[in-house]
Each structure stands twice: as C-alpha cells, then as structure tokens.
Amino acid sequence: MNGNTGVVSGLRVSHETASLAELEAASADSAEDALDALLDRPAVEEAFVLQTCHRVEAYAVTQDPASGRRALAAAGFDPAAAGAVSMGHEESLRHLLRVAAGLESLVVGEDQILGQIRDAYDAAQDAGGIDRVLRQAVTKAIHVGERARTETAINEGATSLGTAAVRLAERRTELDDATALVVGAGEMGALAAKAFASAGVAEVVVANRTRERADRVAESVDAPAETATLDDARDRTGDADVVVAATSSPGYVLDSASFAGAGETVVVDLAKPRDVEPEAGEVAEVSVHDLDALEAVTEATRERREDAAREVESMIAEEFEHLLAQYKRKRADEVIARMYESAEGLKNREVATALRRLEAETGEVCEAEREVVESMADALVSQLLAAPTKSLRDAAAEDDWSTIATALQLFNPEFEDGMPFDAAPSDATPAESED
Numbered sequence: 001m002n003g004n005t006g007v008v009s010g011l012r013v014s015h016e017t018a019s020l021a022e023l024e025a026a027s028a029d030s031a032e033d034a035l036d037a038l039l040d041r042p043a044v045e046e047a048f049v050l051q052t053c054h055r056v057e058a059y060a061v062t063q064d065p066a067s068g069r070r071a072l073a074a075a076g077f078d079p080a081a082a083g084a085v086s087m088g089h090e091e092s093l094r095h096l097l098r099v100a101a102g103l104e105s106l107v108v109g110e111d112q113i114l115g116q117i118r119d120a121y122d123a124a125q126d127a128g129g130i131d132r133v134l135r136q137a138v139t140k141a142i143h144v145g146e147r148a149r150t151e152t153a154i155n156e157g158a159t160s161l162g163t164a165a166v167r168l169a170e171r172r173t174e175l176d177d178a179t180a181l182v183v184g185a186g187e188m189g190a191l192a193a194k195a196f197a198s199a200g201v202a203e204v205v206v207a208n209r210t211r212e213r214a215d216r217v218a219e220s221v222d223a224p225a226e227t228a229t230l231d232d233a234r235d236r237t238g239d240a241d242v243v244v245a246a247t248s249s250p251g252y253v254l255d256s257a258s259f260a261g262a263g264e265t266v267v268v269d270l271a272k273p274r275d276v277e278p279e280a281g282e283v284a285e286v287s288v289h290d291l292d293a294l295e296a297v298t299e300a301t302r303e304r305r306e307d308a309a310r311e312v313e314s315m316i317a318e319e320f321e322h323l324l325a326q327y328k329r330k331r332a333d334e335v336i337a338r339m340y341e342s343a344e345g346l347k348n349r350e351v352a353t354a355l356r357r358l359e360a361e362t363g364e365v366c367e368a369e370r371e372v373v374e375s376m377a378d379a380l381v382s383q384l385l386a387a388p389t390k391s392l393r394d395a396a397a398e399d400d401w402s403t404i405a406t407a408l409q410l411f412n413p414e415f416e417d418g419m420p421f422d423a424a425p426s427d428a429t430p431a432e433s434e435d
Helices: 020-026 031-039 065-074 089-101 112-126 132-151 161-172 187-198 211-220 230-239 278-282 291-304 306-362 367-397 401-411 413-418
Strands: 007-014 046-052 055-062 085-087 179-183 203-208 225-229 242-245 265-269 286-289
Touching (some): 007 020, 007 089, 007 132, 020 055, 031 055, 031 112, 046 112, 055 132, 089 132, 112 132, 132 306, 161 187, 161 242, 161 286, 161 291, 179 187, 179 230, 187 203, 187 211, 187 242, 203 211, 225 230, 278 286, 291 306
Parallel strands (some): 179 242, 203 225, 265 286
Antiparallel strands (some): 007 085, 046 055
C-alpha cells in the first residue's frame, strides 16, 4: 500500500435514495463477503463496507478515481442500480462524517449508527482493509459522531428504530395491558423490548435464534417478560397484540400462515431483508408496517432537532477541513520524504568521493576531519531543501500538485514514474486504466 497517496471512491444506497425493495436488492448476503469481494480487486488498497437496516455503503481506496469506480462495480456495488449514489474522494469523506453524526439516519441523531460504524471498522481492520487513508477517515468520523452527541442536543431524547417502531405501534393500537412480541434479540430488538415496557405493556415476549441472548434481553426489561425460540415465535403471534421483527435472517421468519386467526395485530418489520412475508398484511385484522412507514414517526423528531442539526453541520464543516488538511500535509510529507531520500543518497555518494580524494592526497583522513565533511554536507542539504519543503507543503495545501511534480523532478527526474502527486484527491476523471 502507498499509505497516504490513495483516493477514496464510494457508493451508497440508503432510505433517502431508495425504496425498501431497492435497498434489499443492493444488500450483500453479508458485509464481510462484500468487503472480501472489494479487497480481491487488484487495484484496491483499502476497503470499508457499512451495511445496516437502512443503508448499504462501500468505500475503496485506489490510486485514481476511475479504478475505484470500476472496483466497486466489479465487487457488486453497481452505480447504475436504483437508488445508488456514487461519491468521489471528498464527497465520500464528508458523507462518512455526516453518517457518524447521525444526520443521515432515518432517526436523526440516533446513537446506534456509531456502534455500527465501529463494528464495520473492526471487520475491515480484521480483513486487512484498513491502512492510513481509511484509518484517518473512519476514526475522524467516529470522533465527529462522539462530539455531535456530547456537545449538541442532536440525540436528546433520541429514538432508535426500535423505539420508533413502538411509537408507530402506539398510533395503531392501545399498548396498555397489551402483549408485545419482539422477534430478534439484537440491539434493535432490545431497544424495542425496553420501549414496550416503558409504554406499559402487560407482557413482553422475546424470541431469538439463541435462547441465551433472548434471556439477557428479557432480564433487562422492566416488565413481565418471557422468551421463545424463532420457531416458537410463529406460535406466539396469536397471543400478541403487537409484533416487532428485527432479525438478520436471510429469509422470512414469519409468513402469512403465522398470523392466521391471530385477530387484530399490529406488525412492524424493521429487518432487511424483511422478516415478515408481505402477504401477512392481507390476513384479516393484521396490519404490517415496514421501514418506509417509520418516516412519519421520525419526521417529528427531525423537526425538533433542526437547531442541533445546524450546530452539527457547522462542526462537520470544521472537522472536514481539518481532515483534508491532514491528508494534504501527509501527501506532501511523503513527497518531501522521497526528496530527502534522494538528496541523502546524493550526499552520501559525494561525501564518500570527497573522502577518497582526501585520503589519496593526504594518505589518511582522521575521524574529526571526516565529521567536519559530513557535517558540512548535512548542513548544505538541510539549507538547500528548507525552502522547497515549505513550498511543497504550501502547494499541497492549495492542491497545486503540478508544482510538487516540477520540484521533485528538479531533484531527481527518475521519481516521475512513482510520484504520489498523480494520486491527488480529485473527483475528476483521469484516463481509464486497467485494474
């Protein structure tokens, strides 16, 4: 990997750009598989994939934007797919900050996304997909997300998707003394179970693939609670007044037959792909609501947080500029390091030549004389390179990569073929090259 010289290319599909069906179509079987597919592309130096219930995003670091776009498409992230948005280097970086801050979430300011970004980062790191470019980008995003939640009111009284699902259910049926069935004991399921308890239900039933995890969620709920397996959940729908489904199962957990004779039941399906067969909504007295139905519930939250969102936008603008400055400084430093390496090699050769000539003329060069010659050579290199070093850093800050190229060629034209200025962060499309 070239470390600081790559550019980020991104692609996103989210609740803001796609329908639930389009989101499902864009989702990989697993984020890990999608990550591996990206890292298998020869041009990809780093990769990061974020897949949640309402977004699919992939980022690749390559030496030029065209290679990044081709690698994403080859790995299954089709820019022509419905709802897909391609992002260049700077747009990718800015978008990551907005996602971590909660501004891109269905529930503005929700805290869940920060944990999901951390998990995705750990997965990418374990797969060997994180080096200096994405490490700096994702850790900056996490830092911004933490700042947004501690320095503003963006998550004050925050609703997660789990709690939003319960609020939607409250609009459809009376929750006092109701029986709530929560299918899935992950983070969303746990939040839904707790929200049901706060809403005054008579009983919460937590169903999960593993009984132990369901038991942990049931123990954390401040209401009478019991647990069941996913297979048992199909038999418990008849007793439930409201059902929230939020598993990661690849297929339907509850089909229409599961609700036959269930009577009046409100079902909220938070899963992607869906947990509840859509035809279940055709069963008499059963209403099924999916992620799209939560828009109305979350819009009120969005309006209440407009002031905080403006503060966060300002914070993101500031942190984004810092991030770009850090990237530019590091790119310049890499070029400068190569320049000093070239000068150091030249200095060592010339010092060795001078010492050989002195030895030929005097017969011997003492250690003190050797140190004087080497010290003089070091001083010359430092003084000669001081001004170019400053100019290179200024040029990088102004995106003046042609100046960097010219300066480097003056010191060693042989560097032309491998200079990092060719990978300057630009969303412009260079000539197409093969992976």
